[in-house]
Amino acid sequence: MDLITRLLDPSVFFPLTIAMFFGIFVGAIPGLTATMAVALIIPVTYYMPPIAGLAMVLGVSFTAIFAGDIPATFLRIPGTPASGAATLDGFELSKKGKGSLALTLDLFCSALGGLIGVLLLILTAPPLAKFALKFTNFEYFWLGVFGLSMAAVLSKGNTIKGLISASLGLLISTIGIDVTTGYPRFTFRNAELMDGVSFIPAMIGLFGLSEVLKRVQLGRKVMEIPAISEKSRLNVRESLIAMWKHKFTIIRGALIGTFIGALPGAGADIAAWVSYGVEKNTSRDSSIGKGSLRGVIAPTSANNAALGGTWIPALVFGVPGDSITAIVLGAMLMYGLRPGPLIFTESKDLIQQLFGVAILVQILLIPIGWIGIKAFSIFLKLKAGIVLTSVVFFSIIGSYAMRNSFFDIYVMLVFGLIGYAFEKLDIPLAPMILGLILGRMIEDNLRVGLIKTKGNFLPFLTRPISLILFLLIVFTLIGPWIFSLFKKHASK
């Protein structure tokens, strides 16, 4: 009861609601991603109590992922990458005049999938945290490397480019004073770089500014969004009947989503595609891909469930599940919290509130999402030039506001240009962010481990958990290559 009172307190509930509306707005505009929405909201949360800030982040991420499905259904343009799989059957249904049914179903499945993901997070995180207490420097080193290798393999583009991105992220994380010796590295006598590259301006640049650059390069005609023909309305009865009929698809989608989300580096977009693929391959429904309700249910229940899953490694090990939780980890450090197994004992109260907020978000998603569906046509009336300019200036002020530093604006600009160049060179961004956030953890644990063993690397491989993690990394990196060799051999 006390928890509910605290969550409904205006200091938490009001920012949460505002953030959810912001998430709907950003997610529904094609080209603006959920990660970008989270990166833009973080500077606003800096001056709030941690639970209010984290509530805003949770609210934004869940609603933005759902809102991405709105243009996916009506216009065949995914609002966020996580909505790509929902585009296929959602748009086909929309062409048949059933767009509102598809979206209502999508809304309910997103809320239910999200709820299952959060419940699994609540159930699995504390026991996993107890297990994580057995980890020493050796295991944490491999865990960080495992997170990076997963991100490199699972992100778009080829694995080598993913690994390049991760290595560059690690390299950037070495900028600043070396914690062990106090020696400044790659700072070029700049006092602003002594603490390292500010994480939030870097994130805002990578996800905010680079997205804007990507969009404006298309020119005026291409960056505008076409108008929609169907009038949106809620189709509750039919949706509930469809949900009951396909209840196992929802549960399967949510379980797949949570599991994939929990893998370091894999987020809602991969979860949605895998769930859609599993449904298509296992179901007898031949209409999947041509306007099937199953084709809407499977990816939409998976993408929101994945968000709950991404918080599992983030909270338990301090290893982000995807780019959104990578930003959240940066924000948690900013609030003075240390993600890892001890957070469940040191900040027990906050974790309980966080879980409560996550459930509350799923409940609020239905009314706010419905308003989002209704308001979608209004969002589309805003010209791209206005929206993109607003993103540029919020990115600038957001970067500045963290430390009242003009230098951080230039950090944001540099990372915006890096993000833009990465897009041009087909290099995925997510591994770089993970490298940036995991860099200190990997370096410190490697060095401390080597100091403990007097330079002997063998203990990194002889401890049971370390060895398992090492083998997992090897399997992650060369497994797909071996599989493809086997496939080629079999086809011959």
Place this chain on the structure above:
Amino acid sequence: MKDLILGLVLLILAVAVLFLSSSFPNFVVRGERLPGPKFFPTILAIILICFSAYCILIGFMKFFKKPREPLEQKKESEKIHMVNVLSVILSVTFFVPVINFFGTVLGIILLGAALMTLLGIKWYQSFIYSSLLASLVYVIFQVLFKIPLAEGTLFSFLVR
């Protein structure tokens, strides 16, 4: 070509890292040499050199394997509008000097209107929307969160 460029950039970066980190001191405790500040950057530089070699090799293989296609007129959707990209970059670059002189609110109105106009919005609409944007920024950051936004030398001079 992309791989070749990437490979060369990585090589230059890795060599620069090796060069800079060679000046970092050794970490010696009681006569024993331990992994110091140069340890991790050096490992990363070596990894980057390996990746750069791979990219350069792939780049060369693609370069000689593929017959060069004649330059074709690009479709509208494939054209890169560099003016737009440069406008955004310049807006961010000049933001600090502009707000130092005009202040944050006026700076956002001026730069915002200019950027919106360049991105295809009518000039009077640009001024209206950039004024709304500046007000929103002011209310959220200055009023609500008490984050001091730059007043600008012009405003300070006029008040005096």
